[in-house]
Amino acid sequence: MPAPVCLIENSPVGELRVQQEALQVLAEMHQPVVVVAVAGLYRTGKSYLMNKLAGKRSGFSLGSTVQSHTKGIWMWCVPHPRRAGHTLVLLDTEGLGDVEKGNTKNDAWIFALAVLLSSTLVYNSMKTIDHFALEQLHYVTELTERIKVKAEGGGGRQEGQDSAEFVSFFPAFVWAVRDFKLQLELDGHEISEDEYLEYALKRREGQPEKLDLPKKFLRQYFPSRKCFVFNCPAKGCDLPRLEELPEEALSREFLEQAHRFCHHIYQHAGTKALPGGHVLTGTMLGNLAVTYVDAIRSGAVPCMESAVLALAQIENLAAVGEAVAVYEEQLAREATLPTETMLELLELHAQCEQEALRAFMARAFKDEEQQYQQQLKDRLDSKHAELCRRNEQASLDRCSAVLQELSQELEERICEGSYSVPGGYQRLLDDQREMVERYWLVPGKGIMAAEVLQQFLKSKETVVQAILKADQSLTDRQREIEAERARAEAAELEAQLREEMQAKTEQLLQDQERSHQEHVQQLTARMEEDRRQMLAEQQRVLDLKLQEQERLLWEGFQREAAQLQLQQHMQNLRVAMSRGRSSESCVVC
Template identity: 90%
Template sequence: MEIPMPAPICLIENSPAGELRLQQEALQVLAEIPQPVVVVAVAGLYRTGKSYLMNKLAGKRTGFSLGSTVQSHTKGIWMWCVPHPRRAGHTLVLLDTEGLGDVEKGNTKNDVWIFALAVLLSSTLVYNSKGTIDHYALEQLHYVTELTERIKVNVAGGGNGQEEQDSAEFLRFFPAFVWAVRDFSLDLKLDGRQITADEYLENALTRREGANSQPEKLDLPKKFLRQYFPSRKCFVFDCPAQCRDLRRLEELPEEALSREFLEQAHGFCRHIYQHAGTKALPGGHVLTGTMLGNLAVTYVDAIRSGAVPCMESAVLALAQIENSAAVGEAVDVYEQQLARGAMLPTETMLELLELHAQCEREALRAFMARAFKDEEQQYQRQLKDRLDSKRDELCRRNEQASSDRCSAVLQELSQELEEQICEGSYSVPGGYQRLLDDQREMEKRYWLKPGKGIMAAEVLQQFLKSKETAVQAVLQADQSLTDRQREIEVERARAEAAEREAQLREEMQAKTEQLLQDQERSHQEHVQQLTARMEEDRKQMLAEQQRVLDLKLQEQERLLREGFQREAAQLQQHMQKLQDEMSRRRRRRPGPCVVC
């Protein structure tokens, strides 16, 4: 899929007054991306080279503006959507955020919102800093400690005192964390041995025995970073060029850059391409560009209103939008399938219902693939009602096509008979028998004509009824017949008409029974696909909870090693609650379907 985006555009504008505002042009770009998105956001202090990394990920030398002065250059959050270089059918969405800590801005609250939006919208968050991961660098990461005051997991949760009990839920929403340390000049050694960048980060995040042994402003970033970003990666970068060349970095060819820096940058890009996951909601529902735009609208609207963004509320709002769209998409799939397979009229009602069943099955699959959190099956019921209406409409169209075809056949076959009746050809002695013979011959030829459909008997019956007056007139005028013979013919005609009416009633009863059987089939189809989806969601939720449990277990072991016995015990309580919930979920099976 080609994304017409030669350069980044502003997604969220940050006005001089600190007011956040979404840009419609960027939302329109996202609305035209039906593919899954891998969202990589970069955050960090201003003038630390964030934009350069984003340009490298986009595979371009220029794009996000680097700037060459001490002023922060990027304002708000800028977006660049490019085809994913390693994952077919996916779009890489790069978000370059305004530099944190700009001395000209003087609004730390605004910085926290920028950082929070980067967390909420991304699947991988790159935190960019300069020099080393030291006390100063950790102090500057105080934005992490403020996240739980700026974001709620659900309507009742979030805020002060909720961090521990909500941590499992935060883990399900938060992105992977990558720390990029720029202009790193130290040797990666610890206690005389060579270490990796990841080990360097984990050592920097080690908390010392006793929570009071180090300042809270240093301990809290470590605590919260470990608690809410358990999936962590670190990259260190040499200075890319001589100091005099840094101001024109985007103009420099690669051969003018440090070889070590280029290798490190390529390794960083390789990791992001291979390991940055698609943006997904709890439960594993993958976001498209359209959904990402709607999610951004929900969060920014909450911030602008003065409310604390609630992740659960945002997901529910997004679910309503997506589920409505899923109903529309499913109906479109039904109509597309019908257009490919419909040859009306069908010869039997069963053939028509089998066509409807095939189209409904594909429509339901399309709905299940897109819809999520339709826990009361509200939108599935909407879909069922619309598909039932489509079936009724299909039946009407089929009957009309059959009636039109049968009427055309009868008009063609009865033309000569009509002419002879009008000319009085049958108003002679013996004419009544000739009329009966010609009419029966016409009926015989009528039944031999193919493609008449399910209305053949009813249309013929209506035609014969319309000719009864003319036939009776010929009967009464035939002087070769006695009065008794005329009476016998009248009774015979009535008996034949009654027999045809009885056959029509039987056909109508059979059609009604087939429609009832199709309703039951439709119900079972909805139940089957819904049950399969609910079981899939249950397994996905268990997998997510197991991942969270494993990460918490690792953190507990680390807390015990560092001497935080009390925190480890508290964490054990939360882990036990999580294990109990997992046990209940394993025993639980999908409940009754209420789509009917």
């Protein structure tokens, strides 16, 4: 993308709408995405950080007046500088707290969408992390009013909802403090930026709970936190003019801090994934944005579980279509019809089916009832039947053409009456046997060779019998013997055809069992991989909650630490149950 485009428009009346141009960009992006969103008050230099991450001097609009330039959410997709095969998606959000906007709910929705769509959220603020800065982060306290995890129940915060469910959806949190002028010291000792953030978020005994809510919710829903402080970029703190200033005009400390910030994002910002570890592509990110914005526009509370299920339905349908396309492409490359044997055809189908299944498994997710895998199997079975028909028809056409060419001289002699003479019957038999021998020597006839030959010989029986009866050189006894011999040869060919048909049926049954086992095998492997990712995600959330529990204990908040410990115990039970289920066998199709 040469420049950013608007992903979610925020109209003057506060109506959100996903833009088709951005969706088209995302629809063509099939790589995993690392999504970094920036949020914060307007006129605080958010766009500069996004441009730095894009490796550009300009792109996202900075502006240099008291008006907010960015409206809605703008998107810039660039190749990830450190991860091959990944795309870095940068989302620059409309500045919060714009005095020209009268509807504060609109800010809350913009912030909620930044949280829902990103894998790393950068919150940008000025000067220091103090009471005022935390007050401006009140959007965090409203997140659970504007987002729900489970589909059941009404809107808003759900009673007894485990914060781990939000943590599994929410991004990592990075606080960027701009124009920072203080010394990073505490009680006379130098501290890190992360320690400064944790000190600022430390709960104070006796402080009114209302004042502590932003801290509480930030810690509860964003246990993965990081902090960066930035000095004034230049003399006079020309933050609004950063885009215009040459790099040599910026302070060395500021450039080093910006470099460390970008390095951290490149190295540690994770791919955008759904609970359970399913990684999002650009296409899926676009569908997710549409699902959330449609919910907001309808007046509903965006539900993460419903969004995931809707996304799964879209992706699984697309996965079926993509898998069928892979089958057809593979078949077009490999197939040369007709095949000489049925086994050769079945091996070709098995190879194409295996590639199709791999493509399906790579894209599909949450197909817990194997509904879409069954759809794929039904379509592949239909493709298999069609392939068999095409192969038979190709063989029939080829054999018919060969017989027509080889029998042309024989037909001419019959029409000329060359065999309607004494001894003509034997000459006819000799010529017909020679034609049949030449027929079997022709390559590439396929699986219908015997059947087509049988039909051809049957079509000539009347003529052959007529010539037999008219041959005056034969006695009545010889005619009976010849008729019996002809019937025996026909019966032998009929028996051969029945054997071939029985063998073909057995091969088809064996192929059905092979196909079934292939589906079971790939599904089992996928379920094991999904379970492994789910357990890893649960363990990650547990580790983060354990860290927060230790912090609370250290700060003396035993009651909240005990609540976290109870949640952790329940989560441990879920993990144990999931591991117990991993030994169960699966049945499909």
